[in-house]
Amino acid sequence: MEQRKGRRLVLFPLPFQGHINPMLQLANILHSKGFSITVIHTTFNSPDSSQYPHLTFCPIKGDLSESEASISDVVSLLVLLNVRCSDPFRDCLSGLLSEASEEEPVACLISDAVFYFTQGVANGLGLPRFVLRTGGACSFVVFAAFPFLKDKGYLPVQESKLEELVGEFPPLKVKDLPVVDTKKPEKFCQLVDRMVNETKASSGIIWNTFQELEESALAKLGEELTTRMYPIGPFHNYCPASSSSLLEQDRSSIAWLNKQEPRSVVYVSFGSIAAISEADFLEIAWGLANSKHPFLWVVRCGLVHGNKWLEKLPDRFLEDLNGRGHIVKWAPQLEVLAHPAIALFWTHSGWNSTLESICEGVPMMCTPCSGDQKVNARYVSDVWSVGVQVENGLERETIGRSIRRLMVEKEGDEIRNRILCLKEKASLCLSNSGSSFQCLDQLVSHILSVESIVFHSH
Ligand SMILES: O=c1ccn([C@@H]2O[C@H](COP(=O)(O)OP(=O)(O)O[C@H]3O[C@H](CO)[C@@H](O)[C@H](O)[C@H]3O)[C@@H](O)[C@H]2O)c(=O)[nH]1
DSSP: OOOOOSOEEEEEOOSSHHHHHHHHHHHHHHHHTTOEEEEEEOSTTOOOGGGOTTSEEEEOSSSOOHHHHTOOOHHHHHHHHHHHTHHHHHHHHHHHHHHOOTTSOEEEEEEETTOTHHHHHHHHHTOOEEEEEOSOHHHHHHHHTHHHHHHTTOOSOOGGGTTSBOTTSTTOBGGGSOOOOOSOHHHHHHHHHHHHHHHHTSSEEEESSOTTTSHHHHHHHHHHOOSEEEEOOOGGGTSSOOOOOSSOOOTHHHHHHHTSOTTOEEEEEOTTTOOBOHHHHHHHHHHHHHHOSOEEEEOOTTOBTTOSSSTTSOTTHHHHTTTSEEEESSOOHHHHHHSTTEEEEEEOOOHHHHHHHHHHTOOEEEOOOSTHHHHHHHIIIIISOOEEEOOSSOOHHHHHHHHHHHHTSHHHHHHHHHHHHHHHHHHHTTSTTSHHHHHHHHHHHHHHHHHHHHHHHO
């Protein structure tokens, strides 16, 4: 722990698991650098403050009503959050600024890129805002190019062009563009534009990635943006365990893994938001059962459209597998990926899952569902070559073939060797002279320098 800096930072995570985890990891990292931290959060999906006694938590009120919180269209939900949080967030932040002691002034706000409204609030209060982008740089490059992609006719995506290459963004195909299935595609484009523009207007962008992984995407952004960038990830490698889970992690996963052979298990999880059809659910179930490999499968409540949990699983499905399959509602994913029994991660390619898999050297089988996941999956399969993608629909035969490619065939060994190299780089970048280590020091200096401007203006 470094000497206290006498400065407080205010953090504001977007209230979803894939965004809360990296923001609270960042809170820990900056706390260890000597800053005091206040986390402003919504009451919707509020983090468990008891896990973080060293941080101060400040809930805002009146963010989402119960019926609003259950809106299933993710774009509508994100836009609504930006509207509903605006007033209570401003009140909360200005309260914190006026209460702040002279010995410990607030240096800056760090908020999620998707909370675009916070840039205006910070400007109004004379407080510098840094952005945390929880996704990768590779997808952000594409989001930033949405106006260009519209001009060129790639967007909105046309069914007949799905397999075409997007010439300006190799190796992306039209089907890899990070669009979201929504009733309001226009609203989605506006959301992306606002996220990108307000991020560009910020004092700096903090990335949960590392230079060696996304060299070219970061370089491209460096040419396009004047905003300073700080790739200081992978965040979760700084501190051992993530305790920001909104759902209870089922420890039976580890007890079950302890009984499996080394490097034998397929771990299947599609993150905290993705939902799949009943038909896909059954194909996955049969694909796993037929593969003959042991599997640990996270089936979240609500993962299958219109279902509570496992009601559509065929009768005696697990019993007939004689212990070869284990299903939980939520797993301690970091511990699972680090377990020696894990051979393969079948993922929806959320950015956190992708990074976590790289850091443990676990090859990936990708079925992206939405948004940035499609870009991440293409990078996993075609740029870093550390996994394969199950393309053109989920069918038990193609699932079986993909599992075999990774578990049995020579290609699988090559993929494993490549991801072990990346794992090594992910750990080196945090060492004393590593790229993320150095960027973190630069970020700390930058935060300390912007603070002095505000300090005098208050
Ligand atoms: O059983 C589980 C499953 C997941 N996790 C954790 O939950 C997080 C999930 O994050 P991620 O893999 O990024 O998936 P999403 O929850 O889908 O994340 C959202 O946020 C990401 C970061 O912005 C985006 O890349 C995704 O597209 C978006 O859906 C990870 O830290 C996992 O370790 C668990 O702890 N237990």
